[in-house]
Amino acid sequence: MLLKAELHCHIEGAALPALVTSQAEKYGADVSAFIRDGAYHWHDFSSFLAAYDAAANLFRSEEDYAALAETYLTGLANEGAIYSEFFTSPDHAERAGLSPQAYTAGLGEGIVRARAKTGIEGRMIVTGVRHFGPAAVEKAARFAATCGHPLVTGFGMAGDERSGHPRDFVRAFDIAREAGLGITVHAGEFGGADSVEAALDYFAPTRIGHGVRTVEDPDLVRRVAEEGVVLEVCPVSNVVLGVFPDYTHHPFPQLHAAGCRLTLNSDDPPHFHTSIGHEYAVASRHFDLDEAALTAVTCTALEAAFVDEETRRTLLSRLAEAEAAQVVAE
């Protein structure tokens, strides 16, 4: 099986409807507003975010989060993934009544359990939610910088990128960067190329979440390629949320041809009826990536991962060995 790596998945958004339904039974809650016939039910970005928030609210204990991360990562490993970074959101945990520390400890325990079962490596990127405002994002950054959890290696910002001015979030990113965390930020999904440019100028990230609307500005495409900024592309999310009408209008091939460094990711997999395996299959079918090109995508993800150099070397060796074995088999 082709080896894969994922850098962009929101852990609350990875909860399968069946798991959320069983959590609702445990806590005596009603999911009929956002889960119908065993699937998530929403119709636009705002109602998607509402469904996401409602599902997140049903994970309330350290063990709930350990089971969520373990389930998610085990499924990922079964599809050939050797590495995963997922986004955490202390704000969502606090809204569900759990401290950021217990939330992070639970998710970390899930990573350890999944690694013991499957060998998959995992790391966490703490995120602030942009539409919760600059104070909330700064609080998330302070938590990321001081929590001391060895598997927290990055900081990012998700949520509605059209909310607030970038300058108001600069301090949060400075706090995280000074603590030695890797930096990524959602931009160029519902905002255009100017949103990506502002994210680069104000936050100096090494990666951009989505970033696909970079394609709207040829100068910015050149800048992203030249500076080696890695885009965490989520093709299925983009089409399901209506950022592009279909795969023939998706800019992956154009950005790839321009020399931008791209990765493939599932974002919020059950909300978009996707998985890491499906994203790679979509890229193969619609963007004409052969096995060597897909392996290069995995390699880019490992190069851009927020991990220590020894772990990176180990992961890159696993990928190189699998590729060599594939060549021998052919």
Ligand SMILES: Nc1ncnc2[nH]cnc12
């Ligand atoms: N696709 C997305 N864009 C922005 N924020 C998100 N949070 C969860 N999924 C998201």
Ligand SMILES: [Zn+2]
């Ligand atoms: Zn995302």
